[in-house]
Amino acid sequence: MPDYSFESAALARGATRIAGVDEVGRGPLCGPVTAAAVILDPARIPDGLADSKTLSAARRERLAVEIAATAQVCVAHASVQEIDALNILNASHLAMRRALEGLPFAPDHALIDGNRLPRDLACTAEAVVKGDARSLSIAAASIMAKVARDAIMVDLSQQYPGYGWDRNAGYPTRDHLNALLDLGVTPVHRRSFRPVHNILYQVKSVTP
Template sequence: MELVEAANETVIQQALVAGVDEAGRGPLAGPVVVAAVILNKRRRIKGLDDSKKLSEAKREALFPLIVERALAYSVIVVEREEIDRINIFQATMVGMTRALRGLTPAATEALIDGNQLPKDLPCPARAIIGGDALEPSISAASILAKVSRDRLMVAMDAHYPGYGFAEHKGYSTPGHLAALQRLGPCTEHRRSFAPVKLLLDQGQLF
């Protein structure tokens, strides 16, 4: 309690604006990861940008700086089972809400990348198209989400060899599609996504 109170005292003069972004909406396998970040204006981080525009080495270098210097951050993993149960759009919306609720101190406003807002956010929010390249807090969230998800997919590659998860991170590359045809889906493949669903409908069970 004392630590939380002390943190609140240091940020009371700052608007607690959280950037929110996700990684992994499009892949055929693995989770979607959502991050929320409240940056500290007194501890600026150079080089923030849309994670897709940064090299892997640059993202990995920025990740610990964001974790160290942010006023608050939260990373949420929405697993494959939930994605298939409620669909990828709803899973992303749920992840955004959970990420914002996981911030301490809590955000007073959220800036969310894209053109859609979840209905049950814990604070007022604005959707910003292309926000991951425009708002530093969203850029920071995109980096945390991307790096966190990539690490999960590399670890997944060791459990499910042959699919190439460490290289393509679950996206529908030619190599991934060929592995799907050869091996069939594994437990981390999203059953609700067309290429996987088609194989399952054809009876190619893992």
């Protein structure tokens, strides 16, 4: 389970506001990539914070309400167009920077999930591999990002029915791939991702 040791170490080095940062949505074929930055109040950390992937949807939503009520939070996105223009890694880092910049009070240190740091951060930062399972702040960020993006995908599933995004969140599941073949590519699909690109290329190649 995640703990507060990374945050405590940063506090011991003189930091006062430590933000955990995580993103969700690198793998889907459609929709934005979403990041969250969370500065926990050490005296009001919700019980049960964990990697969002290990929690049920209902548990994530309950924790998201608690996190929003007790912590400083910002959720930000990079669009499909930005993903296609920048590539998914750079777009993920863009969303992370936006989340950090959108916090009510600027952090002086950031704990970033993964093994790479976004460029041009306004504060010191460290990369924490599998951080959502090791740091409470990153776990909280993973929950906020996941809940926010899932809600976006439910909304998009109503605008573009048939792809199952309310169930698969845009990931390349069998039902999503079959729908791509049957219904075609939507405006919110990532054209730089191979399954989508291949369908578009095949359509163009057979058009007289």
